[in-house]
Amino acid sequence: MENKQIIFKGYIDRAPEITDMELRKSKISMREVVRSMEDGEIVVKNLYLSCDPYMRGRMRDFHNSYIPPFQPSSVIEGFGVSKVLHSKNHKFKAGDVVTGFTAWEEYSVIHNTAQLRLIDNSDDDDNSVPIPLSYHLGLLGMPGFTAYAGFYEVCAPKKGESVYVSAASGAVGQLVGQLAKLHGCYVVGSAGTTHKVDLLKNKLGYDHAFNYKTEPHLDASLKRYFPKGIDIYFENVGGPMLDAVLLNMAIHGRIAVCGMVSQYSLSTPHGIHNLNTLVSKRVRMQGFLQSDYLTLFPRFVEDVTAYYRQGKIVYIEDMNEGLESAPAAFVGLFSGENVGKQVVRVAAE
Known part of the structure; x- marks a missing residue:
């Protein structure tokens, strides 16, 4: 054959x-x-x-x-x-x-x-x-588990906190936002097309969403959606987006570094210029792999399967x-x- x-x-x-x-x-x-x-x-x-x-x-x-x-x-x-x-x-x-x-x-x-x-x-x-x-x-594979472990274990969310997700309509980001909403958080996501932004707001349940490609000043955009600062940032993009987020983190905020897709194909990655805010705002920034948390996998499958079958989450x-x-x-x-x-x-x- x-x-x-x-x-x-x-x-x-x-x-x-x-x-x-x-x-x-x-x-x-x-x-x-x-x-x-x-x-x-x-x-x-x-x-x-x-x-x-x-x-x-x-x-x-x-x-x-x-x-x-x-x-x-x-x-x-x-x-x-x-x-x-x-x-x-x-x-x-x-x-x-x-x-x-x-x-x-x-x-x-x-x-x-x-x-x-x-x-x-x-x-x-x-x-x-x-x-x-x-x-x-x-949903029930590596991307879904990355979202689950990253949000609950690395971000350590509290009800009512403000969450920002970049690449929010992607394999990982779409679930992070929905888990955050189920947890009682205020959630904003960004994506690169009008269609994706519409999906974030109208299908995935984000409170707000914006097209980062049409925003001339990311810093000003984030200040508009997070006037009191970002408690949790789920990082999927890197580069200028991370720089803008660092300026808008709340005190004791957390950044879960899942990926930096904008940097993967660059011979010289974009430098980050606002790391001083980690000190002044006492922000915790942590990279992670889903494989660090495999003991949680059975609970993840049980929880996310139940959410999906109950209609509490969707997947694209x-x-x-x-x-x-x-x-x-x-x-x-x-x-x-x-x-x-x-x-x-x-x-x-």
């Missing part, structure tokens, strides 16, 4: 382009693949693949990071939802649906299954709201069709083309 793959061509120090990846087609014999399987391995058919900004860092030849770089001329890897076809692993059987790291290809042999999670929809019944499988890459996906669309879907993350969590559907469920 044919196995399509997305190959990483080589390291870059600029914004990613579609031509940095290539579609490769090869023939495989599933019989031979199964025959050569080792104990502990599984063979999967990939159903959905996740496009995430952190993957840009893996396109740089930089080894001093929490995750190693991609290897040139090798298949790109990332989070996915996959169906088990064959198994030599006692934890998984044929027919199971799993989520975790896989390769950007139609069929994969997964050697390291330690971080794979079985998707169990056995609690679904005729009266419950079904959870789409692709949501295990967003941007779905591309076919493995061949994956490079364009990934590249679009860095120009704001996606609306919500970017996912690629590789095959029918």
Whole structure:
């Protein structure tokens, strides 16, 4: 059978382009693949693949990071939802649906299954709201857990506090804002298009939202929405936005640094000039990874599943069709083309 793959061509120090990846087609014999399987391995058919900004860092030849770089001329890897076809692993059987790291290809042999999670929809019944499988890459996946752990553990929110979220309609930001509203906070978000701003206000429940691209002075914009200062800033962007936020933090405010997507493709990142406010306003600024809080994952799944099924939160996906669309879907993350969590559907469920 044919196995399509997305190959990483080589390291870059600029914004990613579609031509940095290539579609490769090869023939495989599933019989031979199964025959050569080792104990502990599984063979999967990939159903959905996740496009995430952190993957840009893996396109740089930089080894001093929490995750190693991609290897040139090798298949790109990332989070996915996959169906088990064959198994030599006692934890998984044929027919199971799993989520975790896989390769950007139609069929994969997964050697390291330690971080794979079985998707169990056995609690679904005729009266419950079904959870789409692709949501295990967003709402109930790494982005959703990043929002959950970052907001509750790093931000340490209190009811009535003022919360600002940048890239607020993205995979992480859209859930942060909704969790903050459920917690009783005042929430403002920013995004890069009028459509996204409308979604923030009319679908995701933000108190206010603005298009940062049409605001000539970010400092003045933030003062307008936060006249008493920002208690919590969930940082997804970096650069000039962070500089403006630092001028508008409230005393004892908290900044959870989740990502800085505006800086990932710059050879020389934007310098931050207002760090002195961390001292004068006693602000705590903390970077974090969702993997720091994995002990909370079962509670996260339980809480967010309940919120979704009760209609207390919604989630927005941007779905591309076919493995061949994956490079364009990934590249679009860095120009704001996606609306919500970017996912690629590789095959029918």
